[in-house]
Amino acid sequence: MKQTTQQLPNDNIAAQQAGLSRLAETLIGSEIIKLGGEIREKIKQGAKIYNFTIGDFDPAVFPVPQKLEDEIVDAYRKHFTNYPAAEGNADLREAIATFLEEKEGLRYSPSEILVASGGRPLIYGFFRTIANKGDKIIYAVPSWNNNHYTHFVEGVHCEVEASVENYFMPTVDDIKPHLQGAVILALCSPQNPTGTTFKKETLEAICDMVLEENNRRGANEKKLYVLYDQMYWQLTYGNIRHYDPVSLRSEMKAYTVYVDAISKCFAATGVRVGWAMGPEPIMNKMKAILSHIGAWAPMAEQKAVAKFLGHREAIEEYLQHFRAEVSYRLQKIYEGFMQLKADGHPVDAVAPQAAIYLTVQVNAAGSKTEKGTLLAEQKDVTGYLLDEAGLALVPFYAFGAPQDSSWYRLSVGTCKKEDIPAMLNALGTALKKLQK
Numbered sequence: 001m002k003q004t005t006q007q008l009p010n011d012n013i014a015a016q017q018a019g020l021s022r023l024a025e026t027l028i029g030s031e032i033i034k035l036g037g038e039i040r041e042k043i044k045q046g047a048k049i050y051n052f053t054i055g056d057f058d059p060a061v062f063p064v065p066q067k068l069e070d071e072i073v074d075a076y077r078k079h080f081t082n083y084p085a086a087e088g089n090a091d092l093r094e095a096i097a098t099f100l101e102e103k104e105g106l107r108y109s110p111s112e113i114l115v116a117s118g119g120r121p122l123i124y125g126f127f128r129t130i131a132n133k134g135d136k137i138i139y140a141v142p143s144w145n146n147n148h149y150t151h152f153v154e155g156v157h158c159e160v161e162a163s164v165e166n167y168f169m170p171t172v173d174d175i176k177p178h179l180q181g182a183v184i185l186a187l188c189s190p191q192n193p194t195g196t197t198f199k200k201e202t203l204e205a206i207c208d209m210v211l212e213e214n215n216r217r218g219a220n221e222k223k224l225y226v227l228y229d230q231m232y233w234q235l236t237y238g239n240i241r242h243y244d245p246v247s248l249r250s251e252m253k254a255y256t257v258y259v260d261a262i263s264k265c266f267a268a269t270g271v272r273v274g275w276a277m278g279p280e281p282i283m284n285k286m287k288a289i290l291s292h293i294g295a296w297a298p299m300a301e302q303k304a305v306a307k308f309l310g311h312r313e314a315i316e317e318y319l320q321h322f323r324a325e326v327s328y329r330l331q332k333i334y335e336g337f338m339q340l341k342a343d344g345h346p347v348d349a350v351a352p353q354a355a356i357y358l359t360v361q362v363n364a365a366g367s368k369t370e371k372g373t374l375l376a377e378q379k380d381v382t383g384y385l386l387d388e389a390g391l392a393l394v395p396f397y398a399f400g401a402p403q404d405s406s407w408y409r410l411s412v413g414t415c416k417k418e419d420i421p422a423m424l425n426a427l428g429t430a431l432k433k434l435q436k
Contacts, residue, residue, distance in 0.1 A: 031398030050423040058414040062267040065318040071304035080300040086291040088115020092306040117272040121295035125286035139186040140170035141400035167196035188229040193409035195357030207249040232355035234265040273297040329412040336424035345431040363406040367434040389430035
């Protein structure tokens, strides 16, 4: 577990000379965006790239539900183009409340729901509302963007390294030694980047730990709040079930803020409608912060989603097809990795559980290429996969894991089924060329 104030290296001399803020100078750029630039350059030069890096969807492969598209078009034709309410339109918050109770059994009033342009501003608003400079923030690695949000608020990074034995999900034993003084515990299930989920007993134990810790704290001591990112909760496969804190322990409602959206479960990443649910005083402060940023979801999209959430049969029909298509891709790639492993190659994978991600391993650091080039570090392996197999994956070290981690996120949101055999063949061919 790393606990730091993250004194980041700063080699941006131009920024220093310009007198920019310390935040601007020290903010780490996205490894995924950097990798994306390399991929675009290779494609521009005519290379065949199997791009499994982006947590997004190809609309030609995974379009949004037709009912949602129709409602958006209709809303614009009805000229819903003015400012929405700062907290989200009342009709949308009422529709979300009804949808959550029917689908997930969570009871939240519209006043406990805050709407914004996707999950990111809501997470930012939550961090800003809860944490002061120097406050401890606990999150597992690998995980999506918690390090950046902690940096935004100048918090103390408490990074808990999750293990493959627990499907890269944090446990009570991981978290408990570091609770003292912490104000945020950031959790995500189904998890980005791993595509794995909390087991019921694991999340129950974490909830009990949080409740015990908050009961221990005095009246003048800040409480520990849980941020629960459940963007992918409707995308689980096989016998995997989604669990959430308040459904397991009703007392957690006072200490839990959920973040959710239409972005992932309806392949609507560009539609930008998300919501948070939590204690009303926290929602009000988050609203105040976001109102100064202007992070509201567009009026027409809000009107459209309010109506769309009422189309229960269309939603279920869409999700059944969507889940089947994503699950097929994840399972076929998983089976391919398992065959490569059986053939003696240094790969592995975690069986698909949820979301659009597969956790895969390429443990080839220390190998030599046909030309005798040593793949000394994991970043060399990442580059070799891209250059030799045309395979683009996001390394877990881009999500805060150690630099020598040999695990990767593989996203199927833009994957065409017919590309899977060719990708696996290209990977196998590249691995055969390596020598220990």
